[in-house]
Amino acid sequence: MIYGVCSYRVRREDGSLYNCTSIRDTNRGKGPKKRGYCRRHEDQYLKEAKPGAVQSALDRLAGIITSDSFTGCWLTPAKKSSTNGRAQIGCAGLTWTTYRLTYVHFFGPHAKGLELSHSCDRKLCCNPLHVIPMTKKKHEVLTRDEQATNIWRIAQANREAPVGLLTFAETHGLPLYGTGTRFANAFFGADYLLADKRVARAV
Template sequence: MNTFITNKNLERRFWSKVDKGAIEECWNWTGAKQTKGYGSFGVGPGKTQLAHRVAYMLKEGPIPRGLVIMHICDNRLCCNPRHLKVGTIADNNHDAISKGRNAIGERNGNSKLTEEQVKDIRKLYGTGDYTNRQLAQMYKMSDSAIYSITKNKYWKLPLAG
């Protein structure tokens, strides 16, 4: 599976692209980067791996199937094995949410509403003069999306009118 990590030439090439600092500091990747800011390392013809995953495998061995490597330091370029840990996708998502790094509200590229519009929807719904269906028509949204907003299932931020 991850047999490339036993190749000493690859290992030397990998670490030559890492700016190693003190043991407790981030060791930043200086090689190629992906569009999301993670380091990318060529492990064979047409094959790449995320740099932090390679750093973990060089230190700890193969990554168990279905798990991800998380940055404790939240630095996408860090390859210091002491700053990396194994987790599930759910662990990684929870970590991002707890640290405010996930795209919520207007920061989410799929959001169709602004925070102000969400406040207005909740305020109008709270008057009792508008149904979810009427608000959905006004804001060109589905009934279920408006329902989720008025019941605080979406946009759970403190958006009190």
Template sequence: MTCSAAGCDRKAYCRGLCDPHYRQALRNNELARVVRTVAPCAVDGCDKPSRRRGWCETHARRWYEHGHVEDTRRPPTFGETALEVFEKQVDRTETCWQWTGNVTGRYGRLSFKGADTQAHRWSYEHFVGPIPDGLEIDHTCENTRCVNPGHLEPVTGRENVRRYHERKRARA
């Protein structure tokens, strides 16, 4: 975005003005009269006003949650099995199986025919077996978006918290 001062082609710094024009307006107490022009979102085809990093709130949120601004929603899953839906949203590397689908908080979410569950829990139950009552899934690789059943272990809540703090101390 360029400076909104007449004849200036410098990059805008604050309130639509470049640094010299902003400082001048600040000295002359003219900031109340400055009208800020907001550029549209930098993503092609999006005309919403930019907020963060030159993107609108929607695209900035996608960047924060998924690492890219593309729309991650997929058409309804007609005729697909839960495993096929799962596999389409997993990027398998040599170590972790990185979840690329929807994310809530720090954990991947798998939606299938109206049911919504955490992706790592679904992975463990599908590839290993049922999670015993009263136990949580611990990511032994410390990657909360990992759905590799070899990196998932059912533990008590107390043990999960203890391991978390132990790893945190080890990193420090």
């Protein structure tokens, strides 16, 4: 237990107190004020942030994004000191990978035991439409089946964006959907992509 138990606590309607017993994935703060959450409650960091802090971080992030109009990728530079080759940004008292921050902010947290995988296969991309939670085993299956992976990528890249994400992308001039993805969807047809059995197994 490197991090301790998740700090999430909530009072149920019947008056009882629910305490999350999952292990924290990250910590914030020092000493007795140290708090941390598991992946299921990771959005609490953003909810507890000072007013304007999350929006400020997102605006800073938008300023370092290089967009790819063909793929719809939002590429962010990784520091030379990065040990995993992923881009990071500070927000709500934590250092986040850029794609985790955008995913959690616009889509919310994900279940325990899942990891965020890129449908575009570009770990520097932080377009949350290109990121989806899945088990490590499922990711390995997709890696072995190139054709299923390509179909899955097209289907994922065409997911519907929430209003907040649409507004953010429009405000900062960022493409949500790549022209290449839209072409593939128009050529194959959404019904074909979603009906394909390999896609059904992957998503």
